[in-house]
Amino acid sequence: xxxxxxxxxxxLPKAREHLERSxxxxxxxxxxxxxxxxxxxxxxxxxxxxxxxxxxxxxxDQAVQxxxxxxxxxxxxxHPYSLAVAQYHAAMVHxxxxxxxxxxxxxxxxxxxxxxxxxxxxLSLMQVLKGWTFAHLGNYETGxxxxxQGLIASREAGAMLNHPYSLVLLAEVYxxxxxxxxxxxxxxxxQHIVEQKAGYxxxxxxLRLQGELTLQQEVxxxxxxxxxxxxxxEALAAAEQYLLKAIEVARG
Numbered sequence: 001x002x003x004x005x006x007x008x009x010x011x012l013p014k015a016r017e018h019l020e021r022s023x024x025x026x027x028x029x030x031x032x033x034x035x036x037x038x039x040x041x042x043x044x045x046x047x048x049x050x051x052x053x054x055x056x057x058x059x060x061d062q063a064v065q066x067x068x069x070x071x072x073x074x075x076x077x078x079h080p081y082s083l084a085v086a087q088y089h090a091a092m093v094h095x096x097x098x099x100x101x102x103x104x105x106x107x108x109x110x111x112x113x114x115x116x117x118x119x120x121x122x123l124s125l126m127q128v129l130k131g132w133t134f135a136h137l138g139n140y141e142t143g144x145x146x147x148x149q150g151l152i153a154s155r156e157a158g159a160m161l162n163h164p165y166s167l168v169l170l171a172e173v174y175x176x177x178x179x180x181x182x183x184x185x186x187x188x189x190x191q192h193i194v195e196q197k198a199g200y201x202x203x204x205x206x207l208r209l210q211g212e213l214t215l216q217q218e219v220x221x222x223x224x225x226x227x228x229x230x231x232x233x234e235a236l237a238a239a240e241q242y243l244l245k246a247i248e249v250a251r252g
Contacts, residue, residue, distance in 0.1 A: 001019075001042070001046070003017075003022055003046065003050070004019075006018060007019075007049055008161050009200055010203055012057055015053050016057065019046050019053060023043070023050060026043040028041075028043060028077065040085060041074065045082070047069050047070035047086070048070040048090075051063045051093055052093060052201075053201075055092070056096075060096070063093045067086065074087075081119060084119050088125055090106050091107050091126065092129070092165075094106065095169070103129060103132070103133050107130040120153065120157060121159050123153070124153035125150065125162055127147070128147045128151060128154070130146055131149075136176070140173065144173060144174075147173065151167070154166065160193060164191075164194050164202060164206065165201075167189055167190035171186040171187045175216065180213045180214075180216045187206055187213070
């Protein structure tokens with residue numbers, strides 16, 4: 001699916017265009033064979049991916065509508081893998097909205113469901129988001145442990161496209177704890193993965209957080225001060241390029 005490829009490359013407006021075209025063409029009576037051929041329903045995947053794309057473009061209300069439609073469709077066709085895809089993207093959308101309660105409610109179901117249906121990759125991704133909710137509810141130790149275990153499991157699964165996003169979530173938690181150096185190391189790791197593979201969709205937030213955590217550190221010499229300015233400038237440039245209004249929402 002070209003829309004998904006464009007999404008991971010950070011070409012969000014183009015991704016939206018292709019994903020919405022796929023949604024318009026979707027017919028469950030004609031596309032159900034895709035489940036057996038590719039292991040997932042194209043309608044669910046397109047709705048879920050478009051929801052996340054809309055979210056990153058700043059259209060949060062539309063994103064919620066799309067991801068709820070994805071979940072409803074996955075439940076209708078009773079396909080566990082497609083449901084896990086929809087629920088993971090729903091958790092990502094509500095994380096962006098900073099709705100901790102709804103994020104936590106969503107991640108609970110797939111974490112219980114994945115071992116039963118043999119979906120370790122989605123279990124690992126959900127574990128990271130579940131840990132994020134624990135941390136932001138004040139249980140940092142348990143939350144960080146969950147996130148670290150989820151990151152290890154997802155890396156072992158060899159699926160790295162969402163790995164930078166998960167690393168940014170953990171960096172965000174360390175930043176909230178005042179552990180800025182640990183957060184920055186994670187962001188550098190995330191950036192390295194992005195440069196080597198894909199996952200550009202979250203690069204603007206990655207740069208924004210890098211600037212924020214750098215500003216939190218004690219400025220000891222002019223090089224650090226210069227890097228802070230450059231990191232902030234890169235974040236703003238990336239936000240303009242990808243139309244990521246979500247950055248301004250996060251700042252507000």
